[in-house]
Amino acid sequence: MQTPHVVTDDAPALQTDEATASRIHFDIFTLFPQMFSGPFDESIIQRARANGLISWALHNIRDYTTDRHHVCDDTPYGGGGGMIMKPQPIFRAIETVLSRPAGWVLPAEAAYVSLPPWEAEAPPSLPPAVPVILLSPQGRLLNQQIVLELSQYRRLALICGRYEGVDERVASRLATDELSIGDYVLSGGELAAMVLVDALTRLVPGALGHCLAAHQDSHSPGLGGLLEGPHYTRPLTFRQETAPEILLSGHHAQVHQWRREQALARTLVRRPDLLESAALSATDLAFLRRLGWEPKA
Numbered sequence: 001m002q003t004p005h006v007v008t009d010d011a012p013a014l015q016t017d018e019a020t021a022s023r024i025h026f027d028i029f030t031l032f033p034q035m036f037s038g039p040f041d042e043s044i045i046q047r048a049r050a051n052g053l054i055s056w057a058l059h060n061i062r063d064y065t066t067d068r069h070h071v072c073d074d075t076p077y078g079g080g081g082g083m084i085m086k087p088q089p090i091f092r093a094i095e096t097v098l099s100r101p102a103g104w105v106l107p108a109e110a111a112y113v114s115l116p117p118w119e120a121e122a123p124p125s126l127p128p129a130v131p132v133i134l135l136s137p138q139g140r141l142l143n144q145q146i147v148l149e150l151s152q153y154r155r156l157a158l159i160c161g162r163y164e165g166v167d168e169r170v171a172s173r174l175a176t177d178e179l180s181i182g183d184y185v186l187s188g189g190e191l192a193a194m195v196l197v198d199a200l201t202r203l204v205p206g207a208l209g210h211c212l213a214a215h216q217d218s219h220s221p222g223l224g225g226l227l228e229g230p231h232y233t234r235p236l237t238f239r240q241e242t243a244p245e246i247l248l249s250g251h252h253a254q255v256h257q258w259r260r261e262q263a264l265a266r267t268l269v270r271r272p273d274l275l276e277s278a279a280l281s282a283t284d285l286a287f288l289r290r291l292g293w294e295p296k297a
C-alpha cells in the first residue's frame, strides 16, 4: 500500500496560463501520451499553440492507478478474447483533472497514489460546460457539423480507449458523447483524438493563414455543405494539362460562378448524398437539373 499523497493545486504551471487564455483547451486521457509528439509538434496545431489559440494537457491514465503494478486493463466478464480498460483509473483521472482549472496536470510525484478515493460515493461534480468525449467506433460519426458544434466549447476532454475498449460504465456514466472517426476499427483512440483536435483547431479564428479558408472548405457552411472544387497553381501548363482559362480572366464574378458550378458538379459525382442537405440556391438547382439531378421529394 502506498502512502497517500495529497494532490494539490500547486501542480506545475505546465500550461495553466496558456490554457486559461487559449480559445480551446483539450484534456486528453490516454495510455500512450507520447503518441501525440510529432503530430502536435508540427504545422498548424503547433503554431496555434505557440500563438496561444489552443492548448492541451496529456494525462496518462496509468498515473491514476493505485495498485502496485499500475494495471489499467482486465479480462472481460463472461469470457472472450482481449482485455478491457478498467473504469476506476479513467474515472479518477477525469474527475481529478476536470475539477481543476484547464491546464492542470498531475505532478509526477503524485502519480499512483490514492487521492481522491477510487469509489467516492459523491464524486467531484464535473463542469457541465466540458464535454467528455469517448473516442469509439460505436460513436456518432464525426462530421464538419459536429466539429462546428464542438468548436463552441472552451474546454474538451477526450478519452482514448485501447485493447477491446473501455468498461461500459465509462460510456454510460462518464462520457457525455461518443465519437467515431469512421466505420473502421483503430487500435486505439489516440489517432481519432488527434483527428478531432486538428479539425477543431482549423476553426479557431487565426489558426489558418487565410481567415476564410476553413469557412470555404468542403463540408463547411461557406460552401453550403458541398465539396470544394478543384484548385490550380503555377505552372499554367503541366504534363499537357492547362489550368482553366477562366481562373486567369481576372473576372471575379465569373470565377466565383465557375467555382460554384465545379463544387456542385464534383459533389454530384463524388457525394450525391450531400446534395440532399446542401444549401442550394435557385441558380444551383437549375445548374444541377441541367446535369440530370433532381432533389428527392
Ligand code: SAM
Residues within 6 Å of the ligand: 134, 135, 136, 137, 138, 159, 160, 161, 162, 163, 164, 165, 166, 179, 180, 181, 182, 183, 184, 185, 186, 187, 188, 189, 190, 192
Ligand atoms: N471492441 C471495440 C468494438 O468492437 O467496438 C473496438 C475497440 S478498438 C480496438 C480500441 C479503441 O480504439 C476504442 O476503445 C476506441 O477508443 C478506439 N477506436 C477504434 N476505432 C475507432 C474509431 N473508428 N473512431 C474512434 N475511436 C476508435
